Amino acid sequence: MTLDPLLFGEIDPPQRLLMGPGPVNAHPRVLRAMSADLLGQFDPEMTGYMNQVMALYRPIFGTANRWTMLIDGTARAAIEAALVSLVAPGETVLVVNFGRFGLLLTEILGRIGARIESVEAPWGETVPLDAIAAAIERTAPKVVATIHGDTSTTMAQPLDGLGDLCHAAGALLYVDATATLGGMDIAADRWGADIVTGGLQKCLGGPSGSAPMTISDAAAEHIFTRRHTEAGIRATGTVDGKGPRIGSNYFDLAMIMDYWSEKRLNHHTEATSMLYASRECARVALGEGLEARYARHAAAGRAVTAGLRAMGLTVFGDDRFRMTNVTGVYIPDGVDGERVRAAMRDHFEIEIGTAFGPLAGRIWRIGAMGYNAMKHKVLITLGALEACLRAEGFVLPAGAAVTAALEAWEA
Amino acid sequence: MTLDPLLFGEIDPPQRLLMGPGPVNAHPRVLRAMSADLLGQFDPEMTGYMNQVMALYRPIFGTANRWTMLIDGTARAAIEAALVSLVAPGETVLVVNFGRFGLLLTEILGRIGARIESVEAPWGETVPLDAIAAAIERTAPKVVATIHGDTSTTMAQPLDGLGDLCHAAGALLYVDATATLGGMDIAADRWGADIVTGGLQKCLGGPSGSAPMTISDAAAEHIFTRRHTEAGIRATGTVDGKGPRIGSNYFDLAMIMDYWSEKRLNHHTEATSMLYASRECARVALGEGLEARYARHAAAGRAVTAGLRAMGLTVFGDDRFRMTNVTGVYIPDGVDGERVRAAMRDHFEIEIGTAFGPLAGRIWRIGAMGYNAMKHKVLITLGALEACLRAEGFVLPAGAAVTAALEAWEA
Incomplete structure (x- = not known):
């Protein structure tokens, strides 16, 4: 081992004022919350905190959705979890694309094997609702996917009315609200969005690494058509789910919902410190109003x-x-x-x-x-x-x- | 909004002594490290910390591998990143299966579309090296995947000599050391392992949510055959990579290596607080010796x-x-x-x-x-x-x- 004997010294970042597109400085209460010690993942105190997080994020997402929870990863992890769980290979997805993060949706969907259609606006503009309506009519998608606020262009896509358009055409609506959650009006239920995902490191003033999301009952029902239980945690002799599996284990929202439900089926080990951070971000936001x-x-x-x-x-x-x-x-x-x-x-x-x-x-x-x-x-x-x-x-x-x-x- | 006006109170977990299979109580220095404020992701101080993390985890993995870094998720995220990046659909993988986490490898590989072969031991035993050798001969895998210590059975698979066996047969070796990293002798180079992944929440005494991994040059070269650059961050008019893409964006190790290299190509937003935690876990471990x-x-x-x-x-x-x-x-x-x-x-x-x-x-x-x-x-x-x-x-x-x-x- 040839490392410096002082092992690079204690953590001591310079005091930078972060006025870029995020991450930004974390609220001191959020940083302090992470210094609380850990709990076992099925400890009643821990599952109690998980339930509190579900309750705290409902108003932040503007929703009454039961399935409002965290993905253990950065905001991008929640995007992939939403898309890989909603979309089966070969299904058509319409991407509302007006910046880098619209391209990211396309990039992720390509890997899932989706048939990708786009309706686009130049960087610096947004896509008119009637253009989206025409594209839905033309492409008959199973899912419509859009960014709310795309930091690459600083534009926020208007979303009122979009859910109705999607549902009338038999499509589900996914919205990435990473850059706006906690800072602009997020109205999952009013928009009629079926999944909305976010992150902590923008308007919620926390660290990257935990990604809140909300899932409508309709989307949950759709996702549960591919629900399976891992072999290693099934009781001996019991039957697994049927039908095809979601393309990722880590991002399998059916399993993650089973973990966040009263079933408490083990999946990942919940990232406890990041859950504390998410909880405190929400408390700060709701405390302010x-x-x-x-x-x-x-x-x-x-x-x-x-x-x-x-x-x-x-x-x-x-x-x-x-x-x-x-x-x-x-x-x-x-x-x-x-x-x-x-x-x-x-x-x-x-x-x-x-x-x-x-x-x-x-x-x-x-x-x-x-x-x-x-x-x-x-x-x-x-x-x-x-x-x-x-x-x-x-x-x-x-x-x-x-x-x-x-x-x-x-x- | 009908939430309790006190928003469930401040974080205040009971002081539990966690003597289960993990997570365990975090070292107080690790908890304190997370209370440092955030940095911009391309701030030279931040990329400096990233480089320090790479250096600190090499001895912990027993390796000189350049590509030694973090995945932003729990230990399970690193497992999926390793497998989805190493294995293309239709390729044969031999799983050394002696417990729940061997089954998890199988579960993840099934979703990737791998052809899965297994060599097994009953829960409570490990798989003899000659049985693995015979299975390699029989199945001609592209990748051999094994758990080091499987907490479901409390058994640790002996790994000395396995890398040589794999390489002689043209296979790469993946080892999941989540449960043993920092607590038992991890010797990526001596074992001849091409990727080893871990987590913080076991022997490293940190929180779940950041997963260290190391990648051999041979594995990196193999992964780079599917390297691509995201459309949203390419210079206009430049060409993307060629050939098939890795099945996940978030877990695309080629992109994650490009982010951790001097190229610093944006991928996710590095989970800064968890990086601080990972860094401190390593400093504590190396400081102890x-x-x-x-x-x-x-x-x-x-x-x-x-x-x-x-x-x-x-x-x-x-x-x-x-x-x-x-x-x-x-x-x-x-x-x-x-x-x-x-x-x-x-x-x-x-x-x-x-x-x-x-x-x-x-x-x-x-x-x-x-x-x-x-x-x-x-x-x-x-x-x-x-x-x-x-x-x-x-x-x-x-x-x-x-x-x-x-x-x-x-x-």
Whole structure:
């Protein structure tokens, strides 16, 4: 063994203000909750906490769904769990695609063996409901899959009415709300969404690694048509489920529901510390009140947008469909985007985001979400960005950004 | 919203001593490490921590493998990532099956579409190397998959020489070391194992939810034959990988290696708090010294076994192949196993384990691992079990268990 005898030292990350598209700084209560010691997975105290998590996430998802629980992985794990459990190979899925995460749905569905159809909008726009309706009519999908807020483009797809459209055509609706859960109005029942998934590391102000999801009774019934019990935990001589299996064991929602139900059939070992974190994220959000929380994120989005425009920058995308918690802004001509990001980090300990794919090198993404959707953090970030842009030789009206942001926040 | 206005109260789990097959109590340093705040995923401090984790887990896996990293999920997630990335549909895999977790390998491989062959031992035994050799000869597998320590039976499969056997036949070797990593000698390179996976919640004394793994260069090369880059993060106009894709996006080890390499291609958002926990688990283990740690687990196993026998109980399984960190013991005739477990919990705040499948209701499983492989915890547990057995009317030599355990520990 040739490791440093001090083994790299104690954990001691620098105190960065994370104002990118996520992850963001965790709420201190969430960090503290993770320091509680572990419990056995079938300890009544542990299963009690699991039941509390189910209850706490129902209002956050805007649902009365019984099946509201956690996937033990990052937000992407919940997306794959939803899709692999809903969709059998060869079935048609319509993807509402307006950014990188729409492409991710396509990518995951391709591996599942789905027949993929798409209805698309250019990056920076969303897909009109009538275009989705026409695509459903044209493709007769079993499932319609969409992102709610796509951080790659900062656009939020309107979803009211979509569930009815899907159900009238015999399709189930999947919504990825990773980037908006706890920050924008999530209304699984009003939307008529059959599965909605999220993550902690955006508007809920927690760490990545646990992914809340909710499943309608109709979707659960559909998933249970492929329900099986693992050989290793069946009583001797009992019969397994029948019919085909879901393509993944870890992401088999039928098994995961059996684990979260009063059956408590062993599947994975629930990630206890992350469950504590998820529970505390929800308690913080519900303690604040969801309406107040959404208003706070909206104020932050208004302030960031107003501040950027007051600096003379051009905000990316369609104002009507803007996510409140992350804002894209064009890097001005003659300014080195990565040098500005490095200066923000080196001089101010503030992180702002870069971009992906066709927007790489063209926009920055500035987030204000969860514990960081606060007035002072928005103002500090804009002031720092102004200083870094001036250092690059960009000419702007000094002090205008902070003033405009403050006015917009209070509006 | 009809939730309790106090939202179920602050996290405050009872102080249970977890002496089952895992999870166990986490080391306090690991719990504290998780309270550090988050970092952006491409922050140089964050990628620095990722590189440290790679370095820290090499000695723990007994390997020089470059690709030594974390999967963001429970131990079961790493098993599925290994198998879905190594095995293409239709390929033959030989499973070394001697317990529930061998059955789990079969279960996961079935969903991947592998052709599954098995070489088996009854629960409580292990599979002789020459039986595996004969099975390899008979089945010509692409991959041989085995559990190291199967907690369902408390048996540890001997693995020295198995890699050579596999490689001579053109097969890769996968080993699941979830239950033994950090507690028994794990020797990926000496065994010739191509992938070894683990978890934190057993001998490493951390929470479930992050799964260390190591991948040999040969396995990495094999996996990279199915490497692709996600559409959403490719530069415009660039070409994707070629050939078939791995059946899962989340578990695509080619993508996960690209994320953990200097390429830093975005995949999931690394579960930062769990990475901090993984890092601290490794620092604790290496700070103690692996040889000392293995000796401590061996002492605990000797003490538990000796104590149980001194009470007049019958220990389950073959002494020659016993895991050091978990011991199965028959529930004596006339004793209600679940009532004893409840009494252990209610009177002593100690959890011991039940069993699965053919052993359900027949044995208890008593663990002493990670932070709980300590002399006083073993002695307390045996003393408590004696009291609970006596309350059930079981006749035993009073005090003999603790005395025998103490002698065995010191031996």
